[in-house]
Amino acid sequence: MKLTLRIWRQAGPAEPGRMVAYEVPDANPDMSFLELLDVLNERLTLEGEDPVTFDHDCREGICGSCGVVINGQAHGPRALTTTCQLHVRSFSDGDVIDIEPWRSVAFGVLKDLMVDRSGLDRIIQAGGYISAPTGSAPEAHSTPVPKPIADSAFDNATCIGCGACVAACPNGSAMLFTSAKVAHLNSLPQGAPERASRVLNLVEAMDAEGFGGCTNTGECTNACPKGIPMDSIATLNREYLRASLGRK
Amino acid sequence: MAVTGLLMLLFLIVHMLGNLKIFFGRTDFDHYAHWLRTIGNPVLHESWYLWIQRFVLVVAVVLHAVSAYQLSRRDLKARPTKYSHHQRAKAGYATHIMRYGGITLALFIVYHILDFTTLTLNRHGVDGAAYDNIVSSFSVWWVTAIYIAAMICLGLHIQHGFWSAAQTLGYNRPSRDRAFKGAATGLAVLLTVGFLIVPVSVLAGLVD
Amino acid sequence: MSFYRLGDDIADTTAPDVPIEQRWDKRRFDAKLVNPANRRRHTVIVVGTGLAGGAAGATLAEQGYHVIQFCYQDSPRRAHSIAAQGGINAAKNYRNDGDSVYRLFYDTVKGGDFRSRESNVYRLAQTSTQIIDQCVAQGVPFAREYGGLLDTRSFGGVQVARTFYARGQTGQQLLIGAYQALSRQIDAGGVEMHARTEMLDLIVIDGRARGIVARDLVTGEISTYLADAVVLATGGYGNVFYLSTNAKNSNASAIWRAHRRGAYFANPCYTQIHPTCIPRSGDHQSKLTLxxxxxRNDGRIWVPKNPGDTRSPDQIPEDDRDYYLERIYPGFGNLVPRDIASRAAKNQCDLGRGVGPGGxxxxxxFADAIKRMGEAAVREKxxxxxxxYDRITGEDPYKVPMRIYPAIHYTMGGLWVDYDLQSTIPGCFVVGEANFSDHGANRLGASALMQGLADGYFVLPPMLGNYIASTKLDKVDASHPEVTATVAEATGRLDRLLSIDGERTVDSFHRELGEILWNECGMARTEDGLRKALGRLPELREEFWRSVKVPGSGASLNQSLERANRVSDFLELGELLCVDALHREESCGGHFRVESQTPDGEARRDDDRFAYAAAWEFGGTGGTPVLHREPLEFDYVHLAQRNYA
Structure with a gap:
């Protein structure tokens, strides 16, 4: 397969960037999308050009490192799929593919397709945890958790922190990411003591990072490779109102 | 935005139902229009209730607009660089045009007040003759066209806005999502159709 | 010629000489404590933020130490522990099915093919129950039953249901738990977190680990970080094979640099191969997925009887198919242990009967399973x-048989540590997959997560405290000659890589290294093959340093340079891997020497000659490594040969 890749090239955070076109004449349909970039990079290296920088690690859709916007879609055209799990067979011979970094003022471009997502870590640091110092835990069966609650907590806990929600949101909002953590921890009995402070602190940290506000467009959940649902955002709002009104 | 939006939505439902009184004829309708000014009598003085309602609505509109403006500014600031490949929005059209639909509605409200409240733009323009004022406006095809466009905007705004309010206020749950989406569409259709029956009927000569 | 020299035996002197159930209590009681008020003044470096590193960093900071932590990823939430699917073992005996600490200990020693240290394994089993309590308290959403209690399943052929799980994402959930605990400490100021920062070397002063040299991967800046102790939690070295189920950037540089500075490397040849991975689809393959x-519970494994049969699978009649596992192992059939299933697949492919790209x-x-259970039941399960599978291969397994092939999955070997998890460099502690501690020659399913968290949450912190409390450490600063020398060495190495400007890419060397190791030191190892590899590897290493091409500069973000640096270490590690495999003339666990098998093709251990852990001392690049043997004694679990025929 012959593909043309138009890739955002930017030498550093303060440098100007632009889209540059590259031909890949020997793309194999069985390649993953990142392997396609690997092949291009091998060639660029031998030609003495700077290879394309992009984040990636596990390449099995769970670490959350990878993520680029492909033809205007975060993680590309396949639903519930990270960039590393997308394969070249999703495209056709002769296609021109636009590849761009996540765009959000909170995600500065470091180089080419790599962005700084540390804002998401700072949101978690503000309260996305249960304070249970090592050794202080009670016996695991001392607090049964109803299965539906455990299952819903799990669904929200599957967030991989890739940032696709922010990239897809026309407002650059991190509501889905933040709400997944609130919905995960606030629904569990173990998370109850810090329920109010957690949601207030997370939202405050989210706002401080410069992420946009939520207008419930739902682009986030459509782009999310783990399918975190929109009702997590409703949960966050519910918890936030509850905490703001001082209800225990 | 959710609270002010719901407040306005409540007003719109009552407003729409009141409008339909026009089908009971001139006397009934003008009587109804007059009654609006006397609600709360004799506890409240003549028109006081109406002014209270107007005040609340203006506050709601202003707050709604200010929040929208602040949110938009924040959102535009959060995403200063657009993708060079146009994003294919997966969300519906209603969601997509909230911002512009809102601005359109704001302009429409000004026009609407100048038309039927202050009667500045009204062709008939007789205080107390609500029925004739209405008929005079809607007999003009392009006035009706403006109303049709505005009411479609309103319907779209409500379709996303009502469900969105359920999200924002935290009332939505997986089990209720379909109900809220259905109610949003139902309200949107109800209000758009309900409001449009009057001008279309006037234009069609059913009311004169 | 001999590829190694024999040095003195080595022994663990820290496990107390009391009955095994009392050892950990006794050790903790004997350990010296650091006054809580003084802990803030002690700095500990933790490299890596996987289960072991994340848990260690969080716990040490909770106890009051000042922790400086590093990871090469952009966030401490991404380490490859996250990809573990199956579950985590714990001797809770919630099922009342006869499980106990002793049984978990017994299973783990036996599963490790009698090549692990009993003291350490017993402690692991003891600690396992606390891990579950800890994780539940952190909000880890383990699978639960309708009554609200935790669900467990049996895993990896054991008879008791002791594996706790969170759907197929147990590793992710446990790691997020540790990451959140770590995040809490970052916010509280107890942990100074350096993401996108990679350790380049270990700083050893007066024989003690006192810090690291690290490179900021974004700016390229090289800095020194000094501390009272260094904890390495950098995972395994499976990527030495290039293709493995490890994350693309997982690397052995931290442990290899520590090895070069004096830490012994134990049992590098114990590598675990997983039989059911998705085969490579072509030369572009960058990693494998498990x-x-x-x-294997319901699928039947087969190959065409005739080598080179290119018919599509549905065109091959029953008579032309060989269900080789069912034929060779009628008792266990498709459910034979991992290593046997893996070797059998390799043997079939060596006979030319392999299918798919490259054979x-x-x-x-699953055709029979679908016929028997119905497609809906198969789908459900x-x-x-x-x-x-469909996502990766583009083939529908409901219609076309899946293709599978074994792949490197986990490495049991690692830096040698004593009962305190301290390496042979005082002050350098090693936790998780990076050490050799608990799994012997073979790791049981759902034990990796258990070990990482046991080390990080419960074993390391008191032992690290003991080291700090019982050691007089002089103050050092960045101007110390050892520090400047180490920085100069690390910088010089990167400069050299950049200056070669040859004609081959880093990846081409890595692929070639992987191919040599996979062919000669993979599922089945022979003396001839290993000698051949040991002939070729030094040449490859020299060629690398002569003709690798690393574009760009060291003063900015440069992923090629990062890879080149890692591959340069893999090249050296690959040699030691082959030396260890060559010297161990027995088959045990993940190490199968063709010369050492029973008449029916089973692995044959040689307990008389090889019941020891092989701890290797660095012998210089291209030099001769020195073997130090730690004899293993089995006072509780009696040596026995396993048998699946």
């Missing part, structure tokens, strides 16, 4: 795995 072994694959066929 699919749960549970597929490196065998069929795993394996739907998500089938979907994953």
């Amino acid at each position: 699919m749960s072994e549970s597929l 490196l694959g065998v069929y795993l066929d 394996y739907g998500n795995l089938f979907e994953m």
Whole structure:
């Protein structure tokens, strides 16, 4: 397969960037999308050009490192799929593919397709945890958790922190990411003591990072490779109102 | 935005139902229009209730607009660089045009007040003759066209806005999502159709 | 010629000489404590933020130490522990099915093919129950039953249901738990977190680990970080094979640099191969993906009888198919242990009967299962795995048999540590997959997560405290000659890599290294093959330093340079891997020497000659490594040969 890749090239955070076109004449349909970039990079290296920088690690859709916007879609055209799990067979011979970094003022471009997502870590640091110092835990069966609650907590806990929600949101909002953590921890009995402070602190940290506000467009959940649902955002709002009104 | 939006939505439902009184004829309708000014009598003085309602609505509109403006500014600031490949929005059209639909509605409200409240733009323009004022406006095809466009905007705004309010206020749950989406569409259709029956009927000569 | 020298035996002197159930209590009681008020003044470096590193960093900071922590990823939430699917073992005995600490200990020693240290394994089993309590308190959403209590399942052929799990994402959930605990400490100021920062070397002063040299991967800046102790939690070295189920950037540089500075490397030849991975699709393949072994419960494995049969699988009649596992192992059939299933697949492919690209694959066929159980039942049981397979290969396993092939999955070897998890460099502690501690020659399913968290949450912190409390450490600063020398060495190495400007890419060397190791030191190892590899590897290393091409500069973000640096270490590690495999003339666990097998092809251990852990001392690049043997004694679990025929 012959593909043309138009890739955002930017030498550093303060440098100007632009889209540059590259031909890949020997793309194999069985390649993953990142392997396609690997092949291009091998060639660029031998030609003495700077290879394309992009984040990636596990390449099995769970670490959350990878993520680029492909033809205007975060993680590309396949639903519930990270960039590393997308394969070249999703495209056709002769296609021109636009590849761009996540765009959000909170995600500065470091180089080419790599962005700084540390804002998401700072949101978690503000309260996305249960304070249970090592050794202080009670016996695991001392607090049964109803299965539906455990299952819903799990669904929200599957967030991989890739940032696709922010990239897809026309407002650059991190509501889905933040709400997944609130919905995960606030629904569990173990998370109850810090329920109010957690949601207030997370939202405050989210706002401080410069992420946009939520207008419930739902682009986030459509782009999310783990399918975190929109009702997590409703949960966050519910918890936030509850905490703001001082209800225990 | 959710609270002010719901407040306005409540007003719109009552407003729409009141409008339909026009089908009971001139006397009934003008009587109804007059009654609006006397609600709360004799506890409240003549028109006081109406002014209270107007005040609340203006506050709601202003707050709604200010929040929208602040949110938009924040959102535009959060995403200063657009993708060079146009994003294919997966969300519906209603969601997509909230911002512009809102601005359109704001302009429409000004026009609407100048038309039927202050009667500045009204062709008939007789205080107390609500029925004739209405008929005079809607007999003009392009006035009706403006109303049709505005009411479609309103319907779209409500379709996303009502469900969105359920999200924002935290009332939505997986089990209720379909109900809220259905109610949003139902309200949107109800209000758009309900409001449009009057001008279309006037234009069609059913009311004169 | 001999590829190694024999040095003095080595022994663990820290496990107390009391009955095994009392050792950990006794050790903790004997350990010196650091006054809580003084802990803030002690700095500990933790490299890596996987289960072991994340848990260690969080716990040490909770106890009051000042922790400086590093990871090469952009966030401490991404370490490859996250990809573990199956579950985590714990001797809770919630099922009342006869489980106990002793049984978990027994299973782990036996599963490790009697090549692990009993003291350490017993402690692991003891600690396992606390891990579950800790994780539940952190909000880890383990699978639960309708009554609200935790669900468990049996895993990896054991008879008791002691594996706790969170759907197929147990590693992710446990790691997020540790990451959140770590995040809490970052916010509280107890942990100074350096993401996107990679350790380049270990700083050893007066024989003690006192810090690291690290490179900021974004700016390229090289800095020194000094501390009272260094904890390495950098995972395994499976990527030495290039293709493995490890994350693309997982590397052995931290442990290899520590090895070069004096830490012994134990049992590098113990590598675990997983039989049910998705085969490579071509030369572009960058990594392999594992699919749960549970597929073998209902799928039937076969190859065409005739070598070179290119017919599509549905065109091959029953008579022309060889269900080789069912034929060779009628008792266990498709459910033989991992290593046996893996070797059998390799043997079939070596006979030219392999299927798919390059003939490196065998069929795993669900046609009979679909006939027997119905497609709906198969979908219910394996739907998500089938979907994953379809996503990667573009083939529908409901219609076409899956193709599978073994792949490197986990490395049992690692830096040698004593009972305190301290390496042979005082002050350098090693936790998780990076050490050799608990799994012997073979790791049981759902034990990796257990070990990482046991080390990080519960074992390391008191032992690290003991080291700090009982050691007089002089103050050092960045101007110390050892520090400047180490920085100069690390910088010089990167400069050299950049200056070669040859004609081959880093990846081409890595691929070639992987191919040599996979062929000669993979599933089955022979003396001839290993000698051949040991002839070729030094040449490859020299060629690398002569003709690798690393574009760009060291003063900015440069992923090629990062890879080149890692591959340069893999090249050296690969040699030691082959030396260890060559010297161990027995088959045990993940190490199968063709010369040492029973008449029916089973692995044959040689306990008289090889019941020891092989701890290797660095002998210089291209030099001769020195073997120090730690004899293993089995006072509780009696040596026995396993048998699956």
